[in-house]
Amino acid sequence: MCLYLNIYRTEYQKFSTARQPWVQIQEMEKMLAVILILVSASGILTQTDMSDKVFFIPKESATSYVRLNPMKNGPFASLTVCLKSYTTLTRAHSLFSLATPNKDNDFLLFQDKNNKFSVSIGNQDWYLDIPGTAVVRSICASWDSLTGDAVVWVNGNPYPRNIFMKGYKVNANPIIIIGQEQDSYGGKFDAAQSLVGEISDVHMWDRVLTSQELKLVLYNRGMVGDVINWQNLNYETKGEVIILPQVCKIHYYPDSCYNPTEEHVYV
Numbered sequence: 001m002c003l004y005l006n007i008y009r010t011e012y013q014k015f016s017t018a019r020q021p022w023v024q025i026q027e028m029e030k031m032l033a034v035i036l037i038l039v040s041a042s043g044i045l046t047q048t049d050m051s052d053k054v055f056f057i058p059k060e061s062a063t064s065y066v067r068l069n070p071m072k073n074g075p076f077a078s079l080t081v082c083l084k085s086y087t088t089l090t091r092a093h094s095l096f097s098l099a100t101p102n103k104d105n106d107f108l109l110f111q112d113k114n115n116k117f118s119v120s121i122g123n124q125d126w127y128l129d130i131p132g133t134a135v136v137r138s139i140c141a142s143w144d145s146l147t148g149d150a151v152v153w154v155n156g157n158p159y160p161r162n163i164f165m166k167g168y169k170v171n172a173n174p175i176i177i178i179g180q181e182q183d184s185y186g187g188k189f190d191a192a193q194s195l196v197g198e199i200s201d202v203h204m205w206d207r208v209l210t211s212q213e214l215k216l217v218l219y220n221r222g223m224v225g226d227v228i229n230w231q232n233l234n235y236e237t238k239g240e241v242i243i244l245p246q247v248c249k250i251h252y253y254p255d256s257c258y259n260p261t262e263e264h265v266y267v
Contacts, residue, residue, distance in 0.1 A: 045236045046234075046236070047233065047234040050230050050233045051220075051230070051231050052245060052246050053243055053245060054200040054243070054244055054246050055237075055243060056197070056241070056243070057179050057196055057242075058196070061239060063238060065179035065189070065237075066177070066235050066236070066237050067176065067235060067237075068235050069176075069236070070176060070204070071227055071228070072226065073172050074173065074174055075171050076107075076170040076206050077146065077169050077170075078142075078143060078206065079143055079170065079204060079205060079207070080140060080204070080209045081109065081140065081228075082141075082201065082202070082204075082225075083140075083202040083203070084137065084138050084200045085139065085195070085197065085198065085200075086198040087195060087196060090132065091113060092193055093110070093111050094109075094178075094181035094194070095109040095111060098170070098176050099174065099175050099182040099186065100170070100172065101185050102171065103122055103123050103171060104183055104185060105120040105181075106123070106170050107121055109141055111130075111132045115130070116128070116130070119150065119164075121143060121150075121165040122165055122170070124165055128160075136198075137154055138201075140152070140217065142208045143164065145165070146166075148163040148165060148167070149163065155218075156218050176228065178195070178199050179241065181193045198244075202228055203217065203223075204225045204228035205226055209223075
C-alpha cells in the first residue's frame with residue numbers, strides 16, 4: 001500500500017507541473033482507480049499481535065480465508081501446529097492447510113464428517129475418531145520424521161499416537177491457509193470444505209514440543225511459534241474475514257459472599 005501511495009505522490013507531482021487543472025483531475029482519478037484495484041487484488045497484508053483476537057468467517061464461500069506468511073521456509077523434518085477453533089459446522093471443513101509446489105496436502109488438519117479427524121502429511125492421510133463439537137477446541141498436532149511419531153491433542157488430551165510418514169520431509173516454500181483447503185498450490189478452494197466460524201491462537205514450530213511446552217501453549221503462557229507466531233502474525237486476509245475480540249468462558253458463582261476482587265483458583 002505504501003508503495004502504491006508513493007507512486008501516486010510521484011505521478012501527482014509530474015501532473016501538477018505539466019497539465020492544466022481539469023486534465024490533472026481526470027488523470028489522477030484514473031490513477032487512483034488503478035491503485036485501488038491493485039490494493040483490492042492484493043488483499044490486506046498485515047503484521048500484528050493477534051493476542052485475544054480471532055479471525056471470524058461468517059459464511060460459507062470459496063473466497064474467504066487468511067494466508068499466513070511463515071517466518072521459516074522449510075523443508076521441515078519435524079513440526080508442531082497448534083490452534084483454537086469454534087464452529088457449529090457438522091460438515092467437513094479445513095482448519096490448517098499447508099501446501100507446497102508439488103504437494104497440495106503437505107500438512108493438513110481437517111475435521112471430516114462422521115466424527116472423523118484427519119492429519120495429512122505428504123498427501124497421505126491419517127484418520128482419528130475425533131468428533132466435531134460446538135465448543136472452543138484447542139488442537140495441537142506434532143510429527144517427527146526421524147521416528148514417524150505423530151500425536152494429536154484436543155483440549156490437552158492426547159489421542160493414540162501413530163507411526164506415520166517416517167523419513168519424509170514437508171517440502172520448502174509452503175503456502176499456509178486457514179479457512180480453506182488447498183487442492184492446488186495456493187488455490188482451487190471448495191466452499192463445501194470451508195470453515196465457517198472462529199479460529200485463533202495459531203502457532204507452528206519446526207520441532208516437536210514436549211508435553212510441558214504444550215501445556216504452556218494451552219494456557220497461553222508465552223509459548224509462541226518460530227514458524228507461525230500468533231503474537232507477531234504476518235498475514236493476508238481475502239474475502240469476508242473479520243477480526244474480533246475473543247469471547248471467553250465466564251465462570252459464574254451465584255454466591256452472595258463471593259468477592260470478585262479476591263484471588264481464587266478454580267479447577
